[in-house]
Amino acid sequence: AAATSRGASPSNNASACDVVVVGAGFAGLYQVHRLTKAGYKVRAFDKAPGVGGTWYWNRYPGARCDIESLTYSYSFDSDLQREWKWPQRYAEQPDILRYIEHVADRFDLRKHYSFGTSVESAVFDESAGRWKIRTSSGEEVSTQFFVMATGCLSKPLEPKFKGLEQFKGERYFTSRWPHEKVSFTGKRVGVIGTGSSSIQASPLIAKEAEKMFVFQRTPQFAIPAWNRAMSDEEMRSAQENYDEIRRLVRQSEVGIAYEGPTIGAKQADAEALEKQLDFAWKRGGYLMLASYPDLVTDLESNEIVSNWVKNKIRERIKDPKTADKLMPQYPMGAKRLCVDTNYFETFNRDNVTLVDLRESGIESFTAKGIRMEDGTEYELDAVVFATGFDAMTGALLAFDIKGRKGQSLRDKWQEGTKNYLGVTVSGFPNMFMITGPGSPSVLYNMVSSIEQNVDFVFDTIEHLRKNGYASIEAQEREENAWTKYVVWISKQTIYTKVKSWYTGGNVAGKPVGFMPYAGGGLTYFEYVRQVVEDGYRGFSLS
Numbered sequence: 138a139a140a141t142s143r144g145a146s147p148s149n150n151a152s153a154c155d156v157v158v159v160g161a162g163f164a165g166l167y168q169v170h171r172l173t174k175a176g177y178k179v180r181a182f183d184k185a186p187g188v189g190g191t192w193y194w195n196r197y198p199g200a201r202c203d204i205e206s207l208t209y210s211y212s213f214d215s216d217l218q219r220e221w222k223w224p225q226r227y228a229e230q231p232d233i234l235r236y237i238e239h240v241a242d243r244f245d246l247r248k249h250y251s252f253g254t255s256v257e258s259a260v261f262d263e264s265a266g267r268w269k270i271r272t273s274s275g276e277e278v279s280t281q282f283f284v285m286a287t288g289c290l291s292k293p294l295e296p297k298f299k300g301l302e303q304f305k306g307e308r309y310f311t312s313r314w315p316h317e318k319v320s321f322t323g324k325r326v327g328v329i330g331t332g333s334s335s336i337q338a339s340p341l342i343a344k345e346a347e348k349m350f351v352f353q354r355t356p357q358f359a360i361p362a363w364n365r366a367m368s369d370e371e372m373r374s375a376q377e378n379y380d381e382i383r384r385l386v387r388q389s390e391v392g393i394a395y396e397g398p399t400i401g402a403k404q405a406d407a408e409a410l411e412k413q414l415d416f417a418w419k420r421g422g423y424l425m426l427a428s429y430p431d432l433v434t435d436l437e438s439n440e441i442v443s444n445w446v447k448n449k450i451r452e453r454i455k456d457p458k459t460a461d462k463l464m465p466q467y468p469m470g471a472k473r474l475c476v477d478t479n480y481f482e483t484f485n486r487d488n489v490t491l492v493d494l495r496e497s498g499i500e501s502f503t504a505k506g507i508r509m510e511d512g513t514e515y516e517l518d519a520v521v522f523a524t525g526f527d528a529m530t531g532a533l534l535a536f537d538i539k540g541r542k543g544q545s546l547r548d549k550w551q552e553g554t555k556n557y558l559g560v561t562v563s564g565f566p567n568m569f570m571i572t573g574p575g576s577p578s579v580l581y582n583m584v585s586s587i588e589q590n591v592d593f594v595f596d597t598i599e600h601l602r603k604n605g606y607a608s609i610e611a612q613e614r615e616e617n618a619w620t621k622y623v624v625w626i627s628k629q630t631i632y633t634k635v636k637s638w639y640t641g642g643n644v645a646g647k648p649v650g651f652m653p654y655a656g657g658g659l660t661y662f663e664y665v666r667q668v669v670e671d672g673y674r675g676f677s678l679s
């Protein structure tokens with residue numbers, strides 16, 4: 138099916154299609170599903186040999202989702218959600234991967250993909266009004282539309298440590314974990330980083346290793362997951378009440394099913410505050426940040442809750458000196474809040490040492506381990522890099538994307554991520570990003586924000602087809618206004634108070650700004666709905 142009745146039409150070339158989708162994670166698969174079901178000719182690519190996206194790569198011990206599985210799952214098909222059984226409250230990586238594989242099979246999506254194939258360049262041909270996509274297999278595909286479903290946290294960050302090449306021990310990245318079991322038994326292991334990945338992996342590595350050293354640059358907040366198996370009864374009840382679960386998700390600004398207080402933390406009296414925080418703590422997980430509605434916008438309220446949480450963390454650590462070192466010193470949630478199982482208790486073990494990089498930094502790697510600036514040496518058999526990602530823009534800028542007049546996205550974004558609605562970029566017609574910078578993405582339940590963005594892209598392509606348009610492009614003026622609005626909103630929040638992957642501050646040389654849309658999912662969805670209702674306000678259709 139040719140996508141539009143007017144404008145550029147596919148040539149007879151077998152490599153021509155309506156839409157190219159990059160990525161086989163939650164976003165890419167759903168996009169491919171929506172488009173192919175409606176008859177579009179789609180070519181899709183992923184550099185991994187299989188589906189799963191982030192859940193394909195992140196196989197480190199303890200990897201699991203920090204959003205409850207009942208909501209961290211597709212809502213687009215009621216049979217799918219009624220039939221699937223989640224074994225645990227927070228699913229672990231193998232279960233999430235199994236779910237994604239099931240979806241790929243159920244909707245027969247694999248046949249549209251070339252796996253093990255990276256996209257190496259995408260160039261907009263202005264005279265033809267089409268994109269030329271070149272892949273690692275040497276193929277060139279001509280397409281009318283081009284969707285980057287490449288994920289927010291998919292380009293690993295590999296910090297350059299002096300002397301790393303000399304190190305003779307084993308090296309692992311949490312974000313590229315081997316498929317076979319890695320054994321740490323009898324080994325001295327160094328873990329670098331204390332973000333979500335390390336917080337999940339370290340307690341399990343500590344159980345195996347002879348000795349584990351955690352190299353911490355910034356202490357993190359973590360809330361217990363209180364993970365547990367889902368009983369048959371609980372799962373059955375959820376399956377029967379899925380409409381209600383999704384309704385609660387849809388009315389929440391963070392995309393998680395919950396109902397919370399309507400006043401701010403600083404307005405609550407002491408007794409009510411204690412009761413609410415105790416309730417939130419016992420419920421556990423990411424929702425601690427939603428225990429009061431003003432925690433990301435009001436520093437005073439945030440401080441009240443941050444201090445309460447720090448006291449809870451302190452109770453979990455036996456040695457007061459270690460506890461001091463593990464105390465976060467920024468507003469809770471400004472860096473992505475972590476969800477843990479026995480993280481802080483891990484530092485009570487005799488075989489675990491916290492190495493505080495604020496006291497002395499890493500001077501270099503040596504053949505045998507790590508030498509610190511103060512001369513201390515740690516002999517290590519293995520090092521685990523849990524050093525995070527070049528988030529939000531890493532995958533979008535990983536290869537050359539060239540729009541009108543040969544302008545590259547890298548050049549356009551040199552000083553920041555200009556975009557319209559987080560889905561489109563002026564100068565790059567018919568190109569879409571799923572959960573790109575400027576959309577709620579990582580501040581919302583990822584699967585739900587993916588579904589909304591994918592539906593928007595699909596509806597837009599359908600709108601063009603039905604109305605005889607060949608092209609859609611964000612107008613520069615609207616793009617500037619949206620970009621300014623995203624920055625303005627971020628400045629009303631705690632998120633800009635600390636360096637993090639949200640701001641780009643974790644990557645040397647990356648422009649620092651706040652990338653996701655922080656105004657809340659509901660507000661964003663309503664904004665996008667209005668744009669569409671106003672006849673795609675801010676877009677040029679031709």
Ligand code: N01
Nearest residue numbers: 201202203296330331332333334335354355473523524525
């Ligand atoms: O990465 P991170 P992550 N020397 O960037 C440190 C999602 N996720 O992979 O904070 C020393 O959070 C760095 O230190 P600092 C989730 O959204 C979800 O853990 O920059 N240390 C930090 O401690 C999460 O937020 C799940 O000072 C260095 C750590 O490495 C996001 O992915 C599980 C360093 C990186 O932490 C990223 O999490 C896992 C250096 N040169 C991930 N460079 C769940 O669903 C970096 N660090 C639960």
